[in-house]
Amino acid sequence: MDKFVIKGGRRLKGEVTISGAKNAVVAVIPAVILSDEPCVIENVPDISDVSISLRILYEMGAKVENLGGGTYRIDATMIKDPIVPYELARHMRASYYFLGTLLGKFRRARVAMPGGCNLGDRPIDQHLKAFSALGADCRRDNGMIDISADMLIGSQIYFDTVTVGATINAILAAVRATGLTIIENAAKEPHIVDLANFLNSMGADIMGAGTDVIKIRGVRSLRGTQYAIIPDQIEAGTYMVAAAATRGDVLVKNVIPKHLESITQKLMKIGVNVEEFDDSVRITVDGPLVKTSIKTQPHPGFPTDMQPQISTLLCLAEGTSIVTEDIFNNRFRYVDELRRMGADISVEGRVAVIEGVGKLYGAPVTAPDLRAGAALVIAGLAASGVTEIDDIYHIERGYENIVEKLRALGADIEKRSVPGPAQRKAV
Secondary structure, three states: OEEEEEEOOOOOEEEEEOOEOHHHHHHHHHHHHHOOOOEEEEOOOOOHHHHHHHHHHHHHOOEEEEEEOOEEEEEOOOOOOOEOOHHHHOOOHHHHHHHHHHHHHHOEEEEEOOOOOOOOOOOOHHHHHHHHHOOOEEEEEOOEEEEEOOOOEOOEEEOOOOOHHHHHHHHHHHOOOEOEEEEEOOOOOHHHHHHHHHHHHOOOEEEOEOEOEEEEEOOOOOOOOEEEOOEOHHHHHHHHHHHHHOOOEEEEEOOOHHHHHHHHHHHHHHOOEEEEOOOEEEEEOOOOOEOOEEEEOOOOOEOHHHHHHHHHHHOOOEOEEEEEOOOOOOOOOOHHHHHHOOOEEEEEOOEEEEEOOOOOEOOEEEOOOHHHHHHHHHHHHHOEOEEEEEOOHHHHOOOOOHHHHHHHOOOEEEEEEOOOHHHHHHO
16 A cells, blocks of 8 residues: 655756656557557556556467567467456456457457546447447446457447547447448547557558548458557646646656647646747746636547646636536546645536635645546645645556656655555554
8 A cells, every 4th residue: 555745845847758648558559459460569658557458468368578668569469368357457447448459350359347537427338339330249247348240340430429438449349340430429639549540550541530530441450560659648737737836847848739739728828838849848937827717628628637637726826717527527526635735626516616725735635536646746746744645556547657757856755655454453
């Protein structure tokens, strides 16, 4: 059982290099199954969700080699049984991407209902709708999802709502189907484009990724490839906000500035200076932070995965800010923890009203999910006094070497191991 201990009040200063995108790599790793040859994946972040994904492949029979420096060689050609182990799938939401890849390769899949952060109701009905449109039979059985098809036929798929997960799964299932598949009302996030680029580098025929209409002409086989994962826009945004919250001066390196536009625009409205370069952004603050209104939306709107972090920053701004969460219905679970630190936030349904308090104070808090945990780290860095954050396994699902990166920027943060209930009893 581990926790972060942060002594706040230090300005972050220096440079930080952003890792590969979590939301891209957890789709690309399962996609290797579709290849008839080994693949080499570069810029893979060292996070627990990646470890679980690689473990799933290994347990299914794939050969996984760590070549060092965030590079892996994966040979999934030995996989014969399209079943994902329950104990691994239940720890990660993105385990459902194995449904699309296994169905695409073997015409059948059996995967446990996914786990991950509890952000409210996140049904997979749109995923199953896509599989059914391609000719698959979908069943749920004792917490498992069973999908099978005699053959997959290209079809027209219209999503009732914009959904990243279902868009990715539809692409994965359709890439080796017979004929043309057209996905309408598709999600447009950068990691969807990254997945399409990865598959195209293997010989897939995918057009329109990054728009709301994606066309996929199925191919019979896919070859091996060597591919580098894009930088993580959410990790970049998190460090941008951390720099602003501590009134620091940080150069955030290895980013694609265009992917950060919605975050950058809001930070500038709040009073943060953002200087863009080819593959980096510099964050400074030389004046007061001011209120603003934020509404989360699908890309290119403001990302829901940045909502807790930017809300924490708004606690330090002057005036009353309004934050509307339009994606998930349980994303404000961090609010009670911020209140322990002196925040003045009231929540009604999907809307949070944040009264700027100017200063936060260290306190013992618990990370309820990945991005909420990142928000609490930011709060601890900016707060006066000591903040202790429990349940940090959530944070380590998506942030590579967060302690080392923050310490290099001047933060006083450490990871401590503390005895769990069983260990305390034994002692």
